[in-house]
Amino acid sequence: MSIKEIQEEIIDEFSMFEDWTQRYEYMIELGKSLPLIEEQYKTDDNIIKGCQSKVWVHAELEGDKLIFTADSDAIITKGIIAILIRTFSDQKPSDIIAADTDYIDQIGLKEHLSPTRANGLVSMIKQLKLYAIAYQTQLN
Amino acid sequence: MIQTVFDILTIRKDFPILNRKVNGEPLVYLDNAATSQTPKRVIDTIVDYYSRYNANIHRGVHTLSQEATDAYEEARNKIQKHFNASESHEIIFTSGTTHAINLVASGFTSLLNKGDEIVVSALEHHSNIVPWQMLCERTGAVLRVIPMDLEGKLVMKEYHNLLNQNTKLVFCNHVSNALGTVNPIEEIITAAHKVGAAVLIDGAQAAPHIKADVQLLDVDFYVVSGHKMCGPTGVGILYGKEAWLKKLPPYQGGGEMIEEVTFEKTTYADLPHKFEAGTPNICGGIAFGAALDYMNGIGFNAIAQYEHELLEYATAQLLTIEGLKIYGTSTDKTAVVSFNIEGMHPYDIGSILDKLGVAVRTGHHCAQPIMDFYKIPGTVRASFSFYNTKEEIDILVAGVKRAKAMLE
Numbered sequence: 001m002s003i004k005e006i007q008e009e010i011i012d013e014f015s016m017f018e019d020w021t022q023r024y025e026y027m028i029e030l031g032k033s034l035p036l037i038e039e040q041y042k043t044d045d046n047i048i049k050g051c052q053s054k055v056w057v058h059a060e061l062e063g064d065k066l067i068f069t070a071d072s073d074a075i076i077t078k079g080i081i082a083i084l085i086r087t088f089s090d091q092k093p094s095d096i097i098a099a100d101t102d103y104i105d106q107i108g109l110k111e112h113l114s115p116t117r118a119n120g121l122v123s124m125i126k127q128l129k130l131y132a133i134a135y136q137t138q139l140n
Numbered sequence: 141m142i143q144t145v146f147d148i149l150t151i152r153k154d155f156p157i158l159n160r161k162v163n164g165e166p167l168v169y170l171d172n173a174a175t176s177q178t179p180k181r182v183i184d185t186i187v188d189y190y191s192r193y194n195a196n197i198h199r200g201v202h203t204l205s206q207e208a209t210d211a212y213e214e215a216r217n218k219i220q221k222h223f224n225a226s227e228s229h230e231i232i233f234t235s236g237t238t239h240a241i242n243l244v245a246s247g248f249t250s251l252l253n254k255g256d257e258i259v260v261s262a263l264e265h266h267s268n269i270v271p272w273q274m275l276c277e278r279t280g281a282v283l284r285v286i287p288m289d290l291e292g293k294l295v296m297k298e299y300h301n302l303l304n305q306n307t308k309l310v311f312c313n314h315v316s317n318a319l320g321t322v323n324p325i326e327e328i329i330t331a332a333h334k335v336g337a338a339v340l341i342d343g344a345q346a347a348p349h350i351k352a353d354v355q356l357l358d359v360d361f362y363v364v365s366g367h368k369m370c371g372p373t374g375v376g377i378l379y380g381k382e383a384w385l386k387k388l389p390p391y392q393g394g395g396e397m398i399e400e401v402t403f404e405k406t407t408y409a410d411l412p413h414k415f416e417a418g419t420p421n422i423c424g425g426i427a428f429g430a431a432l433d434y435m436n437g438i439g440f441n442a443i444a445q446y447e448h449e450l451l452e453y454a455t456a457q458l459l460t461i462e463g464l465k466i467y468g469t470s471t472d473k474t475a476v477v478s479f480n481i482e483g484m485h486p487y488d489i490g491s492i493l494d495k496l497g498v499a500v501r502t503g504h505h506c507a508q509p510i511m512d513f514y515k516i517p518g519t520v521r522a523s524f525s526f527y528n529t530k531e532e533i534d535i536l537v538a539g540v541k542r543a544k545a546m547l548e
Contacts, residue, residue, distance in 0.1 A: 020163070020495050025546055053487045053517070073517060074485035075547055 003095055006087050007103035014107035023108065027079030034082040037069040048120070048127045053077045055124060059131035065090050066135055068128065080109065080121055088128050093139060096132035101125050145442040151527050154179040154434075158527065165497025168532045173317055173476055173523035174501050175367045176348055178431075182370060185430040189423045197422055198413075212422050215429030216412070222432050223362065224353040225379050229411040232378040232385070233425050237344040238267040240363035240378035241311075243415060244340055245271035247388030248309065254280030257306045259299070259337070262288040263316040263323065265507040268342045272311060281308070288513060292319040292468035300331055307337040314346030318507040318521070319468025320451075320476025322346070329359055338384060344368055344376075348525065349447060349474045351440040354379050366424060371431035375424030378415070385411050392417040443526045447475040450524045450533065457537045461544065467519055475524035478505075481540070484547050486520045492543035493520075498536055 001009075017023045037046075041058035048055045053074035060067050068089040072078040087103075088096050104110060110121065152158050155177045160167050169177060189211070195204035197212050213228075220228040234240040252258075258272050258281050276283050284307075286299040294312075303310075310332040315322050325341050332339045340361035343352055347364040354362050361384065365376040380388075390397050390408055397417040399407040408414050435443070454477050458464055463482035480486060490502030503518040504511045511518055522536055 021546075024492065024495070028546060053485055074487045076488045076491055077485075 003087055003091055003099045007099075010083060010087065011103055011106050014109075024076065027083070028075050029079070030082040030086075031072075031075040031078030031080075034070065034078050034085070037071040041069065042071060048123050053120075055081055055120070057081070057124070057127055057131070059128075059135065061093075061135050061138070064092055064139065066093050066096060066132060068131070077120065081124055083107075083109070084124055084128060088132075093132040093136035097129060097136060145445060146438055146526075148446075148527070148529055151438065152529075154181065155527055156180055156183070162497040162499070163495050165495075168498040168535050170522040170524060170528065170532070170536060171499045171501045172348070172525040172528075173320075173345060173368070173505075173521065175373065176370050176525055177527065178372065179370055179434050181434050182372070182427050182430045185427045186372065186423055189426055194423070196419055208422055208426075211426045211429075212420075215425045218429040218432050219377055222351070222436065223379055224355050226355060227382055230379055230382055230385065232380065232412045232415045233420050234363075234376045234378050235374050235421065236365040236367070236376035237342060237363045238271075240361075240376055241267055241340065241342065242271045243378055243391040244361050244363075244380070244388070245275045246391050248275060249278050250389055251387070252279040252281045252308055255306060256281040256308045257284050257302075257304070258282070259284045259286060259302050259307055259310045259332075261286045261294055261299075261312040261323065262509060262513065263292070263294060263319065263321060263507075264311070264313055264342070264509070265317050265505065267506065268311055268313060269509070272309075286312070288510070291470050292316065292321045292510075293470045294321075294323055296324060296327060299328065303331055303335045303337070305335060307332065307335050310337050310339045311342070312339075313342040313344070314350070314352065315343075315474050316468065316507070316510070317345045317476075318505040318510045318519070319470070319478050320345075320473040320523070321468055321470040322350070322472040322474060325359070326357065329357055333358070345474065345476075348435075349440075349444055360384050366428035366431060369431055370434055371428040372421075372424045375421045375428050377428075382411065385415070388415075390414050390417070394418055438526060446526050447524055450528055450530070451475040451477065453530055454522065454524065454533045454536070457533060458540065461537070461540055463544070464540070467514055467516075476521060477523075478519040478521045480516060480519050481544055481547075484544065486518045488547055489520050489540060489543045492546060493536070493539045496535070496539045496542065498539045500536070 037056050037058050042056045046056045046058050048057055053072055055072045055077055057070045068085045070081045070085055072081060157177050193204045193207040195208045197209040216231050217228050219231050225231055260272055262285050284302045287295045289295055312323055312328050314325055329339045338360040341359050343362050343364045348369040360381050362379040367373040394417045397409050397414050399409045464479055467478045486502040490500055493500055501521045
């Protein structure tokens with residue numbers, strides 16, 4: 001699936017929820033299902049700055065695609081990063097770089113986050129794109 | 141209903157913000173240790189200042205300047221009276237507690253030598269740690285830390301062991317922002333003075349709940365923020381004994397702090413202006429005075445009694461939640477409950493509470509050493525004020541239960 005298709009799928013899923021409780025519960029479920037990052041990658045270098053809870057992200061190139069793994073010590077944050085990983089993992093770096101992230105606004109994620117968490121979300125997206133840029137450079 | 145010594149419903153009407161909704165729910169504001177809410181009387185004072193007599197102070201010959209100067213100095217007198225300072229010029233207006241601490245730390249640069257010792261408590265927040273670390277870097281002085289125990293109390297025996305002839309300064313908060321512990325500052329001050337050390341007490345978390353008498357305490361410096369005691373942000377005070385304030389060099393240059401300037405030499409103004417360079421937060425100072433009037437109108441004894449009842453009720457109710465642990469269990473506490481639920485991150489609980497209209501603080505509360513001591517990333521902190529109610533605590537407890545159910 002392309003990034004765009006995954007984003008549309010996520011927008012569809014979130015449109016079914018009637019209130020914030022359901023959205024939060026879904027994010028918590030997503031957080032619980034997030035594949036954990038390998039312990040060796042939970043280093044200070046892999047912590048995303050700007051998140052008040054800790055978020056670790058690791059990126060690895062497999063063939064021409066980038067695989068992200070992540071973890072957080074807070075479950076809602078974990079849910080957020082799970083949504084991002086579902087969108088951007090197993091994609092080509094060039095596609096990740098080119099992808100827009102308007103779907104975050106469309107699923108109402110930002111409005112359900114405190115400003116600090118919303119800033120953290122922006123930091124997470126920025127970090128995933130930075131990984132993509134770095135690996136794209138390697139591929140070139 | 142808690143037996144109150146004042147009419148809580150009347151008091152709540154003084155705070156317009158308490159009528160608003162957050163995320164569609166009535167606001168339950170329990171983040172008072174971060175900042176308190178502002179009564180209409182203080183808001184009116186701010187509006188009145190900007191509507192009628194906004195002008196720069198001390199230098200103008202015109203009527204507005206004189207009115208603003210009079211109101212500002214009247215506020216200083218009110219603060220002097222409130223804290224029972226012996227002279228109004230011992231009250232220095234600052235932008236807040238952090239500014240006041242930095243002012244003193246800066247002043248001591250020229251008074252310390254390599255090998256001098258500074259004692260600081262383990263219960264401090266960053267504003268009362270970092271300026272002293274910076275002072276140590278500048279002077280070669282050494283920082284010593286009074287340890288804390290699991291209840292969140294200072295280990296006083298260790299404090300006494302730390303004191304010696306090299307101890308030049310002791311710094312401690314009156315009340316811990318993260319845990320609510322009331323520290324034994326009388327004992328701290330007396331013991332420090334015996335070895336000739338000066339003492340600065342950070343009263344930011346105490347002043348909204350306890351009326352400190354600086355002469356009775358015999359404290360050298362006492363600092364507070366206006367916004368934690370029903371006043372506006374951006375204003376606070378440094379109380380300093382006259383002898384110390386005369387000894388300390390000016391903190392910043394310019395404006396009101398000069399007496400005479402030539403390119404050869406500048407002489408400095410007398411206290412308090414020596415430490416009040418530039419145009420101060422005039423409106424903030426005046427409004428801070430109005431806030432003190434308001435709180436004194438209710439009475440600090442009544443406030444303390446009522447808030448203690450809120451604390452006991454909240455503690456008992458929260459402890460009914462399985463897996464909930466309270467950090468800071470000293471018997472001498474202000475109305476702060478800092479807690480976690482086993483296996484859950486404080487941010488998750490705080491985020492869900494916010495959706496329910498309940499405002500609490502989550503995180504390390506700018507007191508990372510305390511969190512490191514307990515080996516936790518942070519806590520959920522509910523801090524109460526005299527305008528909170530038992531019913532609001534019920535909403536908090538129900539919210540925590542709901543968050544727990546969602547996160548399990």
